[in-house]
Amino acid sequence: IGTNWRGENGTRIHFTCAAATTMNTVWGTALYTDDSSVCRAGVHAGYVQPTGGPLTVEVRPGQMAYTGSVRNGVTTMSYADWSGSFTFVP
DSSP, X not given: XXXXXXXXXXXXXXXXXXXXXXOOOOBEESEEETTSOHHHHHHHHTSSBTTBEEEEEEEEEEESOBOOOEETTXXXXXXXXXXXXXXXXX
């Protein structure tokens, strides 16, 4: 979602993801840095299939740390303090 929505905590944004064809970087687990790939994070979180589909993110404040993990075939990275985050909502 980039910095376009940073600070607008609670705002929900709807996306339609195309099939994942690149290995875009994602930082975090369940709560992701706002410069992470939304669609790839959505696959990691289990909200969208690698073939694509709709999903909704919610803007959240930045965190002191983000922990990477492996879920649904996607590996995310850990990262330190970052100014903005997002999570997924059903």
